[in-house]
Amino acid sequence: MPTFQLKVNGVSHSVEADADTPLLWVLRDNLDLVGTKYGCGIAQCGSCTVHVNGNATRSCTTTVANAQGMEITTIEGLSENGDHPVQEAWKEIDVPQCGYCQSGQIMTASAFLENNSNPSREEIRSAMHGNICRCASYNSIEKAVEVASKK
């Protein structure tokens, strides 16, 4: 099996995997970074969202080969102490119900706010539209992104 060099949360890793292996499964199965979730495998639900060079990216359709050489950030590396403004807002609003999709929601929201620090409600709704929450915590997500934007 080929070997790839990945830089995840500032740490370099050498991983053995087939070139077509999605980054999602390398993170979860090889590197034990299970905060990034599997939801659909076809970039439709957003559960697997990570940052690749700062951009919100679906790790289920990004191959390990394409992720090589990139700066990858997962939920585990978003902040050192779980205190990124988006994480703080998520706690303040008590967003999660089952919680499964929330790391993807947080990664989408944090990348979005990097590029738009003072979004309108409609911009927040559009930015978060790609992430499914089956428990339908959408009202709370919307509010938490707004709260985070003011932190």
Place this chain on the structure above:
Amino acid sequence: MKTSNKISFSRRSFLQTSALASGGMLVGFNLFTACKEDVKPPIDLSLLDYNDFNAFIKISDEGKVTIFAPNPEIGQGVKTSMPMLIAEELDVAWEDVHVVQGKLDTKNYTRQVAGGSQSLRQGWEPLRQTGATARQMLVNAAAAKWGVSASECKTNKGIITNANGDKLGYGEVVKEAALLEVPEDVTLKDPKDFHIIGQDISNVDIDEIVTGKPLFGLDYKQEGMQYASVLRPPAFGQKLESFDDTNTRAVNGVNDVIKFGDKIAVLANSTWAAMKGKKALKANWTQDSKAESTAFHDETLLGLLNGDKFDTRRKDGDVKKAFAEADQVLERTYETPFVPHNCMEPMNFFANVTTDKIELVGPIQTPAGTAGQVARMLGRDASEVTLEMTRMGGGFGRRLYGDFALEAAEVSHLAKKPVKVVFSREDDMTDGIYRPAIKYRIAASIKDGKLTGYHLKEAAINSNMYGLIPNFFPAGAIENYQVDTANYKSNITTGAWRAPYTNVLASCEQSFFDELAEAMGVDRIKLHMDLLDKVKGTTDERIQYSPERLQGVIRKVVKESNYGKENGVYQGFAVYYCHNTHVAEVADIVMDNDVPVVKKVTVAVDCGIVVNPLGAKNQVVGGVIDGIGHAMYGELTFNDGIPQSNNYNSYQLIRMLQTPQVDVHFMDSDIAPTGLGEPTLPPVGGAVANAIYKATGKRLTKMPYMNNMDVEPVVG
């Protein structure tokens, strides 16, 4: 070293205390014996070690409290709210409480279930009694130490005080308290003294969730574990004839291919290799029973409604006579499709079956039943099975069924290795246990401007409405009333889906009432209020809804939504009682290029005392949006036994831009709490349909509504 008290069976014999060798005190209790009224403990509790209890409170020498919650957590919030009840009566500060998920105890107990919105309702008394009993023992120990009467002592946030101004923390008296007799009678707090119940308490797992810690079944792994991807028959009614695994075995990381029943498991070092290996399998299938299609289901269910083979589930008066004598009869047929559960965390389970034990780990709503099924399947004793419950990435009823755990156990047994079965999204959607397609025909008779008869017929796949549903409103309000059911047995697997049966019935009936009020020329709200007046003082014990409480939520929602007076929006109303909770809803919609957009839903809820307003609101809002999503978009069709959607590019779940703001109003109440995981979902489709009627003049009788309007279907 454990010291036990001899206690006799009594109302509180689910309790036992002991001192811990490591310091501190343990109060063991069997939650599900406690929560189930009139059930005797199965065995002599005084002979048990504390491990035999499925839940317990541990109080350390420092006064820190650990509460082990046995209930499966599916996002309904009971891992937070149930310990709140204990902590309230124990009278400790919530900040000093640490909640841990307990394990299943298959040895002695048979019921640890998340389902039916019953956890808080059934736990309300016994959980508070558990906390109060422990508190009383701590007080008794302090009183003995001080030489004062226990009745002179008070507690506040884990500190005991007396009239002399002495103070002792709980941790300072736990050793003595653990040795005392368990008091038979304890006094529960006056609700006005609650300092935890009624407060906004965050989800106990919030820090782990927002930092991506392993919590879910899919996150679990063990040394030497194989990932298993399972190929199952692509169509319902098929059996495996033959297969070729040559290409599969050539996939990097694939270690084994195992046939079991009509399924084939591919075992690999990684999830991806297992999934790839499965895709490379070549299998031949034979159709063993009918290959059913949606057109066939439609025809069959309509045939049942047109026929005369019904079970009568409730009959008051004579509907036939009322219909014959009526000035007008209104009859409508409502149609609802199959839907999958679509939990965001796909089905998965870990099993390690060895010669001396069976270890199971994963997300399951029915751990005890599933552990028992695994033992029976493998011909093993139930005592050999341990089951660890993980947090669940949604349940919605799907994880009541342990098919995936049975698969994991069977494959582990055959492979002689620890195995985790992982469903792909496609597996999850196409190998479901679906909400079945159901059709209703509702007819009502009007005579001299009055509603004289009501006849509801249900035709459903595999099974019909259960229990008390035929006695829900309008039962009791109409003199001539009848509910009939019929069903067709299909080979497509079906089961409970969030608020089973009422999740579609409520919307259909609430649409019908809207049309009925119009036909009668009466105000929609007045029609309901007048009918509910007739139920007041009923002696019919089958009727469990409260007409007063339904009227209360109606008044509340009318006021808060400004119903009928809001400018620029079309408003639809619905009201319903199920899962012991009373709910009224008003949906506000606007039309955007002929497409209805739900802007806001106002909800009034009477669930008794609101234990955790923050969590309660999450449940109400989630239920409403979920209900709108499925009424508007949810549909799984079949062609020759094959589900026609298999992922989110061909199946629409509601997303942010389709989501309204939900405005929640709880009724002030001092009545014991009831559940919230389900009851706000059923009526909302009716509220939306009634609003769409006002906007378009079109009555929607077929779900999903968006597929039955002349608009482009939405996906994504």
